[in-house]
Amino acid sequence: MNIKLKYLVLNLVLPSLLIASCGVKKPAEGLTAPVPATTAETLPIDTAIITGKLSNGFSYYIRKNTEPKNRAQLYLAIKAGSILENEEQRGLAHFMEHMSFNGTRNFPKNELVNYLQKSGIRFGADLNAYTSFDETVYQLPIPTDDPELFKNGIQIMRDWAQDASLDSLEIEKERGVILEEKRLGKGAQERMQNKYLPLLFNNSRYSDRLPIGTDEVLKGFNLKTIKQFYQDWYRPDLQALIVVGDIDVKQVEQMIKDKFSDLKTPVNPKERTEYSIPLLNKNQFISVTDKEMPYTVAQILIKHPGTEIKTTEDMRNSIIRSLYNQMIGSRFSELMKQANPPFLQGSSSIGGFLAGLDVASGVVVAKPGELEKGFKAVLSEIEKVKRFGFTQTELERAKQSYLTSMEAAFNEKDKTSSQNYVQEYLRMFLEGEASPGIDYEYNFSKTRVPGITVNEVNDLAKRYLTDTNRDIVIMAPEKEAASLPSEAVVNSWIQSVKTENISAYEDQVTNEPLISEKLTPGKVVAEKTLDGIGVTELTLSN
Numbered sequence: 404m405n406i407k408l409k410y411l412v413l414n415l416v417l418p419s420l421l422i423a424s425c426g427v428k429k430p431a432e433g434l435t436a437p438v439p440a441t442t443a444e445t446l447p448i449d450t451a452i453i454t455g456k457l458s459n460g461f462s463y464y465i466r467k468n469t470e471p472k473n474r475a476q477l478y479l480a481i482k483a484g485s486i487l488e489n490e491e492q493r494g495l496a497h498f499m500e501h502m503s504f505n506g507t508r509n510f511p512k513n514e515l516v517n518y519l520q521k522s523g524i525r526f527g528a529d530l531n532a533y534t535s536f537d538e539t540v541y542q543l544p545i546p547t548d549d550p551e552l553f554k555n556g557i558q559i560m561r562d563w564a565q566d567a568s569l570d571s572l573e574i575e576k577e578r579g580v581i582l583e584e585k586r587l588g589k590g591a592q593e594r595m596q597n598k599y600l601p602l603l604f605n606n607s608r609y610s611d612r613l614p615i616g617t618d619e620v621l622k623g624f625n626l627k628t629i630k631q632f633y634q635d636w637y638r639p640d641l642q643a644l645i646v647v648g649d650i651d652v653k654q655v656e657q658m659i660k661d662k663f664s665d666l667k668t669p670v671n672p673k674e675r676t677e678y679s680i681p682l683l684n685k686n687q688f689i690s691v692t693d694k695e696m697p698y699t700v701a702q703i704l705i706k707h708p709g710t711e712i713k714t715t716e717d718m719r720n721s722i723i724r725s726l727y728n729q730m731i732g733s734r735f736s737e738l739m740k741q742a743n744p745p746f747l748q749g750s751s752s753i754g755g756f757l758a759g760l761d762v763a764s765g766v767v768v769a770k771p772g773e774l775e776k777g778f779k780a781v782l783s784e785i786e787k788v789k790r791f792g793f794t795q796t797e798l799e800r801a802k803q804s805y806l807t808s809m810e811a812a813f814n815e816k817d818k819t820s821s822q823n824y825v826q827e828y829l830r831m832f833l834e835g836e837a838s839p840g841i842d843y844e845y846n847f848s849k850t851r852v853p854g855i856t857v858n859e860v861n862d863l864a865k866r867y868l869t870d871t872n873r874d875i876v877i878m879a880p881e882k883e884a885a886s887l888p889s890e891a892v893v894n895s896w897i898q899s900v901k902t903e904n905i906s907a908y909e910d911q912v913t914n915e916p917l918i919s920e921k922l923t924p925g926k927v928v929a930e931k932t933l934d935g936i937g938v939t940e941l942t943l944s945n
């Protein structure tokens with residue numbers, strides 16, 4: 404139903420620590436196990452995950468988790484999305500996802516949605532799906548205290564994996580729904596994205612495979628064309644089932660073996676090519692408007708070859724990145740606390756982009772009529788980090804806060820929601836990201852964070868805040884179209900910030916103790932017991 408472009412262009416939320424994932428039950432001795440200090444080792448997999456692959460290539464990830472109780476999250480992930488469509492299929496990965504709700508072998512026509520709704524599962528809110536470039540994901544949260552309903556939930560997943568009916572009458576009915584979705588999108592953001600993403604994707608295959616597709620294909624494709632896509636790509640070696648919840652894992656593993664072992668791989672399976680976005684080593688510019696866009700927003704996006712999290716070294720680097728994001732985030736929060744901040748909102752961070760790329764970004768939501776001022780203010784902050792780096796005291800605070808959050812996550816691990824685990828396992832299946840679990844991550848951070856130096860964080864800034872592969876995207880209300888700056892004007896803003904006299908950031912918060920001199924210890928001069936509440940009041944001589 405949804406189209407997910409994965410990469411959140413409008414990153415208005417200040418970056419938070421990358422600890423939302425994790426959550427592992429490991430034997431207690433795991434806590435004292437030494438983490439190797441120098442050589443990179445492959446990260447272990449959380450021992451609480453039951454994972455396996457059937458002989459047909461179908462993968463599964465199962466975990467017991469009782470937050471919330473009596474419920475489970477069922478996710479079917481497929482490593483196939485719009486990027487695999489041929490010219491005649493543009494838009495059909497997403498169309499196929501819709502068709503999964505319009506009849507399957509065991510739930511013909513709209514019986515699936517009706518059945519689930521009768522069981523209290525809301526279409527859209529609970530039962531949902533999304534299509535992106537490289538993946539299609541179906542989700543079904545389901546009660547586990549009704550064995551029949553749970554069994555049917557697994558059956559629905561099995562039907563989606565390979566038994567969608569693709570009834571031609573239902574397809575005809577769905578064309579209008581999808582064309583309407585294409586026309587309206589999910590609002591201004593999506594309409595504008597459809598205009599500027601091809602540029603951000605450097606005219607690679609991604610530029611021509613926006614999941615919504617083309618009118619021509621959506622109106623005219625025939626049954627054979629969509630069936631071909633389904634047969635080619637909905638196959639066990641590209642699929643995984645994730646089940647996290649209040650379940651008996653052994654029993655669920657058996658159910659998966661019983662239900663999914665008969666999935667067929669095509670006789671001559673097509674190669675699942677991994678596409679990439681080549682870096683062009685040039686800078687690009689685009690401005691787009693939409694009648695429903697309330698503000699003027701400018702984004703600076705500097706693309707880089709991506710990073711992954713598979714080894715201990717990768718994990719340490721991802722912590723350095725978190726510390727960087729936290730420190731730059733704090734500087735922007737400080738700016739926002741000024742009496743008259745130069746923008747409505749400003750931020751900057753380093754994160755993942757798409758197709759294996761990373762991006763260093765800066766975003767400004769400008770005050771009305773003050774795009775230049777806001778843009779320059781965000782750029783100045785970025786330039787300051789690039790020129791002078793961060794201070795030792797900023798780093799110490801960031802480390803402390805990182806470790807505190809890690810500790811909190813570790814202490815609260817029994818309250819981690821099933822939904823969080825599912826997101827982590829999705830990344831493991833789709834992107835090969837390691838999932839070592841919270842015990843490991845907590846121990847790792849305690850051992851490794853203290854040794855991270857300010858130079859390492861500053862090097863990251865120097866590597867990512869470069870002047871090539873930089874895209875500028877301006878999004879604005881339609882009525883402002885005439886007053887928007889051209890590429891040349893924006894370039895002159897950038898040039899002026901680069902040559903500007905910027906002074907280094909001064910950390911106003913010190914690590915000095917609150918009171919610098921030691922207080923002279925006093926004596927207890929009076930002692931009074933307050934009756935009834937068990938409190939003793941002491942009065943000291945000083």
Ligand SMILES: [Zn+2]
Nearest residue numbers: 404405406584
């Ligand atoms: Zn849709």
